[in-house]
Amino acid sequence: MYKTIQEEAYEANMQLPKLGLVLFTFGNVSAVDRDRAVFAIKPSGVAYDDLKPDDIVIVDYDARVVSGKMRPSSDTKTHALLYKTWADIGGITHTHSTYAVAWAQAGRDIPIFGTTHADHTHHDIPCAPVLTDEMIQGDYEHETGHQIIGCFREKGISHREVEMVLLQNHGPFVWGKDAAKSVYNAAVLEEVARMAHLTLQINADTAVLKDTLRRKHFERKHGENAYYGQGC
Amino acid sequence: MYKTIQEEAYEANMQLPKLGLVLFTFGNVSAVDRDRAVFAIKPSGVAYDDLKPDDIVIVDYDARVVSGKMRPSSDTKTHALLYKTWADIGGITHTHSTYAVAWAQAGRDIPIFGTTHADHTHHDIPCAPVLTDEMIQGDYEHETGHQIIGCFREKGISHREVEMVLLQNHGPFVWGKDAAKSVYNAAVLEEVARMAHLTLQINADTAVLKDTLRRKHFERKHGENAYYGQGC
């Protein structure tokens, strides 16, 4: 019954170590089934080498386990709220990838410095502020989801235009039309974070990409008249 | 009929992931057939793991598809103009390799700091300025070629002496006598970009290489009396 999203979540999770995005168990990917209103997520603290498709846990949008013998990721409530709020996303990835975490720890948005970035979004990548003490001492992982959603609302950014966020002092949360796309976006974010760091080291006064070029690169890949890729 | 350049372009494209120069599909290599006035280029947005020699598209110097079922790289018009203008180049590589992009995003020429650089060119590696809004909103990829060629003309550099350029806010374009050599040059550029970045971090006031040493290293590898390599 949940075979498809279990397999999808399993395959996507196994991409994280291959792409160099995780050390040990520091990451998790989920895949949603919109018809059944449940999602499949990595079990908590299981090493990637030991992970099997059957271990993937099925939970609903309130983070209640629907199927599975293992405890789901400790970040499950964050995934749940994002799925509940943003009805058109299909997969979510959370990692502690090195460069994205460094920007999150620095508490800074990642400025859009070039076309590698603009090929994926025409905004800076936002860094949502650290949670308040009340949020941390309350329902922490649920509030983490609220902080992400609140950051997008406040900045007036659509989660369709920017499929990634940093959470200050923590790390990246990334999404997409399915689990595989969210992992792809997580790898793009790590590379863009690394390039931006190096750019500032070479020229601390470098200007961000001008608007025409931001739109050109984003549109040629994602716009109505996109001509990147094979159009399928 | 186009088997040779298809194979050449295929083999050269497959070197990009092996040399660590691309993430996902962020790069493309082409190989020219001067007799037939066409070149072979990677199809747009195809993953390297899925790429087959038959997928390589054949286009002419005006970027019209001559043979192939797939859409060619979105950067095809840039390749086309470079082949049309510089009649003696045989292959072109475009990547978003990390350190080269960082210099491009910083908007700076890569200074010639040592003999690793001078073994390949005795000039700084130029960073062509970002395109004007008119160019971006016009025939963008064609204008990208014009910007590269214009930069060399303006600086009085020959494309034979410097086989690589950065395009500001974008990344590197690199060429050579054939596709394989352009990939080789792309890897050299990435390493030289990395070394120059580290050099400035260790000593921000370091001087560029003196002229005698620039010429010595370039000449011993590329001059009339070159004695590097096996002379074949």
Place this chain on the structure above:
Amino acid sequence: MYKTIQEEAYEANMQLPKLGLVLFTFGNVSAVDRDRAVFAIKPSGVAYDDLKPDDIVIVDYDARVVSGKMRPSSDTKTHALLYKTWADIGGITHTHSTYAVAWAQAGRDIPIFGTTHADHTHHDIPCAPVLTDEMIQGDYEHETGHQIIGCFREKGISHREVEMVLLQNHGPFVWGKDAAKSVYNAAVLEEVARMAHLTLQINADTAVLKDTLRRKHFERKHGENAYYGQGC
């Protein structure tokens, strides 16, 4: 008789090159047998490719060889004193991993900047001061152990809360409930050291993690009501 800890120490030592924590022979792991009051440690200067379980040397808490044909690691006396003093640790790892050594050479504690760090300890990672000339010219490796223990006592930190230390101008010593856990901690330390370095480069004025978040992350993984992992 010592088969179990020999195997445990062997397996743990072989993880060091796999995790990229050692160049050549620059590291060693030991595993203790509390019943027999001995520990198993890597022989000195043996390449990981040549290492066999039988080569692992058995020594007592005064660093006297109890069993084995080879000379134990030159750092054996440091391991011995830590086992003797901290009766509840089961394994120790010493490496010269790049980023941890850089912080040790810089003579600075690693500030706690994020949750990756807080998942493992809610303190900065202390840098014990360089040994005095008397200590260096005396029983050097034994005094190294004293310096580590003295640093924790002076700062009022428990070795149960912080399972890792830098020794100024030298590098990291790391421990855990068994040898495998000490290697895990050594890899975590290296990653945390790398993230902290990058964080300071992006924002030199970044603040350390606030106390509520430090405790939240440490407690959800290690506290009485921990809910990270599978609870076994």
Place this chain on the structure above:
Amino acid sequence: MYKTIQEEAYEANMQLPKLGLVLFTFGNVSAVDRDRAVFAIKPSGVAYDDLKPDDIVIVDYDARVVSGKMRPSSDTKTHALLYKTWADIGGITHTHSTYAVAWAQAGRDIPIFGTTHADHTHHDIPCAPVLTDEMIQGDYEHETGHQIIGCFREKGISHREVEMVLLQNHGPFVWGKDAAKSVYNAAVLEEVARMAHLTLQINADTAVLKDTLRRKHFERKHGENAYYGQGC
């Protein structure tokens, strides 16, 4: 007749790509036969993937080819002069490894910041000044050897105590009792160069290692009463 040093040089050269010390053909190792007063060196510009033991060229201390069908490394005269002058060295390695080159391009000695460095030498690693125009325009590779030897003489350092040097604007030359040891030293130099760079980034005012600790670490590994390793 030259089989032994050919094999030794071949094996040592093949270690360079495995240790990540070379891109393409940017490096060479030689091994000397003191009885026959000749050495074996990599042929110029041959890719490591194509290299065979038989390709290794035999030359004398005046850099004249004694045996072999290929042209020897373009750096052969530098190797020759070092063998001729320092009668007790058995192997030499030259690379363009990234961090060592960055220090050479920065024109700075690598300060001794920690025990990783002191385990191999108790001095800073010297950076010999760039050659004069006369030297460059004269017998360049021979003069490169003179510059290295002159730097050691001027600074009063023995080539036995410091088995490595940077040549300003160029890169490292490294030696040892045999070819394998010179490659080992080249890898140590690269790692020490990387650690020193990071150290300065974390604390630009960090002090060099104090003398007692320099001597302690060097002596425990190389002194009369050395107790590192298995004593063979």
